[in-house]
Amino acid sequence: xxxxxxxxxxxxxxxxxxxxxxxxxxxxxxxxxxxxxxxxxxxxxxxxxxxxxxxxxxxxxxxxxxxxxxxxxxxxxxxxxxxxxxxxxxxxxxxxxxxxxxxxxxxxxxxxxxxxxxxxxxxxxxxxxxxxxxxxxxxxxxxxxxxxxxxxxxxxxxxxxxxxxxxxxxxxxxxxxxxxx
Numbered sequence: 001x002x003x004x005x006x007x008x009x010x011x012x013x014x015x016x017x018x019x020x021x022x023x024x025x026x027x028x029x030x031x032x033x034x035x036x037x038x039x040x041x042x043x044x045x046x047x048x049x050x051x052x053x054x055x056x057x058x059x060x061x062x063x064x065x066x067x068x069x070x071x072x073x074x075x076x077x078x079x080x081x082x083x084x085x086x087x088x089x090x091x092x093x094x095x096x097x098x099x100x101x102x103x104x105x106x107x108x109x110x111x112x113x114x115x116x117x118x119x120x121x122x123x124x125x126x127x128x129x130x131x132x133x134x135x136x137x138x139x140x141x142x143x144x145x146x147x148x149x150x151x152x153x154x155x156x157x158x159x160x161x162x163x164x165x166x167x168x169x170x171x172x173x174x175x176x177x178x179x180x181x
Contacts, residue, residue, distance in 0.1 A: 003066075004066040004069055004070060005052055005054070005062075005065035005066040005068070005069045006065075007069065008046070008049035008050060008051050009049060009050040009051075009052075009069065009072050009073045009076055010048075010049055010076075011048055011049060011050065011076060012076070012080050014028055014029055014080065015027070015028040015076055015079060015080050016028070017045065017050060017076075019043055019044065019045065019050075022036055022037045022038070022039050022041075022043070023035070023036045023037075024036075024037065024043060024072065024075070026072075026075040026076055026078075026079050027079060028076075028078075028079030028080045029079070029080065030078070030079050030080065030081075030082050030137050031079055031120065031137050032079065033075045033078055033079055033137060033138060035071065035075060037068050037071070038064050038068065040054070040055055040061060040064060041053070041054055041061070041064050041065060041068045042054075042055070043068065043072070050072055050076075052065060052068050052069045052072065053065075074139045074140075077139075078136075078137040078138055078139055079137055082135060082136065082137055083135070083136060083137070083138075083139045083142045084133055084134065084135045084142070085133075085134045085142050085143060085145075085146040085165070086131055086132070086133050086134075086165070086166040087131065087132045087133075087134070087146060087149055087150060087163055087164065087165060087166065088130060088131055088132075088163070088164050088165070088166050088168075089105070089107075089130045089131070089132065089162075089163055090130065090155070090160055090161055090162060090163075090164065091107075091108065091153075091159070091161030091162065092161075093106065093108060094106060094107050094108060094130070094153070094161065094162075094163075095127060095130060096125040096127070096130070096131075096132045097125055097127060098123065098124070098125045099114070101116075101117055101122075101123070102114055102115060102116050102117070102123075103115045103117070103123040103125060103132065103149075105149075105152055105153075105163075107152060107153040107162075107163070108153070113152055115149065118141070118145070120136050120137055120138060120141065121134060121135070121136040121141065121142065121145060122134075122135045122136065123135075131166065132149065132163075134146050134149070146165065149163060150162075150163050150164065150165065155168070155170045157170060157171060157172055157173045158172065158173055158175055160172060
């Protein structure tokens with residue numbers, strides 16, 4: 001058995017789960033998430049917990065078992081607590097500001113880069129700490145948006161300038177050696 005897949009997903013109070021065949025909708029205080037899962041994996045409610053089972057021990061079913069359980073757990077956590085991802089902006093003149101709900105990056109280009117938040121996502125920028133916080137209910141969407149913002153100016157290995165995840169360590173390279181006269 002999958003160590004992750006066999007664990008039941010605890011449903012906190014205030015979260016409602018509706019299982020309709022292979023479509024699961026999870027509703028909580030922060031919103032609602034709906035996802036369709038693979039038809040081979042069985043999802044059911046037992047004693048206030050969500051249980052995921054698989055039909056066989058084939059490698060594809062084993063992979064789907066743990067993945068399905070993890071996605072369900074992320075949906076439950078997303079509608080009850082939410083997910084956040086923090087990015088740091090490093091470099092002289094690099095900064096991020098808010099313009100209404102939009103995020104504006106100044107990253108050394110000839111123009112500022114404006115980013116509109118998709119539905120269900122909130123941005124917050126702290127100009128003093130040079131951080132950007134991405135908040136939302138869907139873990140996959142929050143992570144993808146953080147990755148897209150990081151791609152605007154990935155951290156470079158010589159000076160460590162750019163947009164990086166908070167806590168990310170950039171391996172610095174030695175620059176060119178000076179000429180000897």
